[in-house]
Amino acid sequence: MAITAVPDTTRNHLLAALPAEEFARLAAHLEPVDLAVGDFLYEPGGQLQHAYFPASAIVSMHYVTESGASAEIAGVGNEGMVGISLFMGGDTTSSSAVVQTAGEAYRLERAVLKEEFDRGGAMQRLMLRYTQALISQMSQTAICNRHHSVEQQLCRWLLTTLDRVPSGQLVMTQELVASMLGVRREGITEAAGNLQHAGYIRYRRGHIAVLGRTGLESLACECYAVVKKEYLRLFAEIPRRGVPAARRVAIQ
Amino acid sequence: MAITAVPDTTRNHLLAALPAEEFARLAAHLEPVDLAVGDFLYEPGGQLQHAYFPASAIVSMHYVTESGASAEIAGVGNEGMVGISLFMGGDTTSSSAVVQTAGEAYRLERAVLKEEFDRGGAMQRLMLRYTQALISQMSQTAICNRHHSVEQQLCRWLLTTLDRVPSGQLVMTQELVASMLGVRREGITEAAGNLQHAGYIRYRRGHIAVLGRTGLESLACECYAVVKKEYLRLFAEIPRRGVPAARRVAIQ
DNA sequence: CCCCTTAAGTGCGCTAGCGCACCGACTTCC
DNA sequence: GGAAGTCGGTGCGCTAGCGCACTTAAGGGG
DSSP: OOOOSSOOGGGSHHHHHSOHHHHHHHHTTOEEEEEOTTOEEEOTTOOOOEEEEESSOEEEEEEEOTTSOEEEEEEEOTTOOBOTHHHHSSSOOSSEEEEEEOEEEEEEEHHHHHHHHHTTSHHHHHHHHHHHHHHHHHHHHHHHHHHOOHHHHHHHHHHHHHHHOTTOEEEOOHHHHHHHHTSOHHHHHHHHHHHHHTTSEEEETTEEEEOOHHHHHHHSOTHHHHHHHHHHHHHTTOOOTTSOHHHHHHHO | OOOOSSOOGGGSHHHHHSOHHHHHHHHTTOEEEEEOTTOEEEOTTOOOOEEEEESSOEEEEEEEOTTSOEEEEEEEOTTOOBOTHHHHSSSOOSSEEEEEEOEEEEEEEHHHHHHHHHTTSHHHHHHHHHHHHHHHHHHHHHHHHHHOOHHHHHHHHHHHHHHHOTTOEEEOOHHHHHHHHTSOHHHHHHHHHHHHHTTSEEEETTEEEEOOHHHHHHHSOTHHHHHHHHHHHHHTTOOOTTSOHHHHHHHO
């Protein structure tokens, strides 16, 4: 992790949604950090020291079972934050947070976050709303794991990742995707092969390019749309600071 | 739903954990209700009007997919509450809440709950802590759905239900259990048959009696213990109002 | 430029769980 | 006490996904 040069905190939607007054109190404490793939922001049971607000990075809340099997519980990109247990209580979780896509994030010290949260103002309402969105994402993951095929889940996963990576160029091995979905690497090879055949994606050694978003949408299970709709609903009326009104529409 | 006769709000652990001052403000608004199996406390997208604090009832947060498949996302008994989205924001969820075991509960009107929550005192901290516990339950469900066998999941489910039904006599058809776990009824028949063979349970037409708790624990996946440990951790230092100190130990 | 690491492709046997169809047996209600 | 409805048991073929072993090929570093 290294300090980045030119911070633009509004790249994170939550930070951007803070009213000017709340933001002003936090701004000085927001520390830009570079996150590399594989970095652990926290490990199960460990004491959390910071909350992270991704700008371009993507972080995965990940669980590893006793037998070594793993799966993603939820993903966090520029729409959210890592470390809700800091204000929810308990300070730790039984899952870990791993960086899934390298990039920048802003971090905030535990005490600073807690203090602002406990003021009970707009920041608290925003964090709780985000937590609610996260809950619905996790619920849907539970359902998806139960009922949907690897191919459907891969499409869902590509689409959510795409929402966090505007370029559509994902840096990502099949092995990593498999560990996120909690399936075999070979299963991803097969599903991704199908998608490439259909012309929806193209990939090579650790890179996936999305060519046909709508194609993926047609193959994905309902889970993608359900979660996205819930995020939009929960954040519909919340304005973004520092973004001209005209651009707002294009962003969401 | 009908009004019950003799209310004892301390049967619900959350209500029992409220400090006297907070509880006093809510007591007059707590309305005892009888819940029957199959009652919907809320349906996806519907506006929630009350929060429910189960005493002897068990409620299931349940999701039904477009294709009609279903699964439980989390269960709520006397250790918790139904309706967190009232204070988290958004007021609704994409899942429904169905009564899974008949019994009593106390309900609180939306506005009363919100007002007390927004005071930012002990009640808020308690609700948030509970939400955190619920989140870890949901996470574990996601993992469990991905990696564990029907038999393991059945054991897990029986154990958590048992924690909410002290008698160990569950009123429950295999069909219902199957819909909770999101598997076929026949799958439950087989797994339950094994458990009965092993002498851990005995059942007949809509009734399941647990005979060997430790047996179930040995067959269950880690998920049961992980979630239970997390609940205990989060509520360890929170005392229970109206319960003699001596009894406290036995309860947890 | 070559080598070595690591990503991706393939094949194969196996099994858990699904979908479906049907039976038997218990319960409730007329 | 018979009829109807519900709950549980069983059999059978099917398939998605697993585990494992091995090959092919990309691409980065010495």
